[in-house]
Amino acid sequence: MNRTMPGAAGDLAETYPDVWKGYSALGEAVAGAGPLTESERRLVKLALSIGAGSEGAVHSHTRRAKAEGIEMAALMQVALLSIGPLGLPRAVAAKTWIEDIKD
Structure with missing residues (x-):
């Protein structure tokens, strides 16, 4: 397949x-x-996925961001930026979802 x-x-x-x-x-x-640049669009999509609470989409956009050369620090900043509008529990969940993607 x-x-x-x-x-x-x-x-x-x-x-x-x-x-x-x-x-x-x-x-x-x-x-x-x-x-928006490709990297900016990817980070926006990651943020929207975090806001929607979609673990699968966060995994997908994290995987794609890393493949596109976006540094982990930028992905973590997106998770941290979600604290204000979404709350600490959602931000912590997003951080763990991003960290799930090792490659």
């Missing part, structure tokens, strides 16, 4: 390739809709 993504997203992409193609096209369109 040639898998490009782990978990449920990979399952969806394999089972419903046309849905995944449309979803990917939307992602490309919104990425190009403004002046």
Whole structure:
């Protein structure tokens, strides 16, 4: 099996390739809709994932950020910045989710 993504997203992409193609096209369109750099967009997506309380999305965006060369200190700062708007428990959870990704 040639898998490009782990978990449920990979399952969806394999089972419903046309849905995944449309979803990917939307992602490309919104990425190009403004002046944010690729790294800035990745950090925003990480922050939104933390705000949504989505462990899987935090894992995914952490994995991608690290692959794109974003330093761990920047990812940790995003978790710490969530203390104010989201509270200490959510920020601590986000920190542990980010730390889950070793590679």
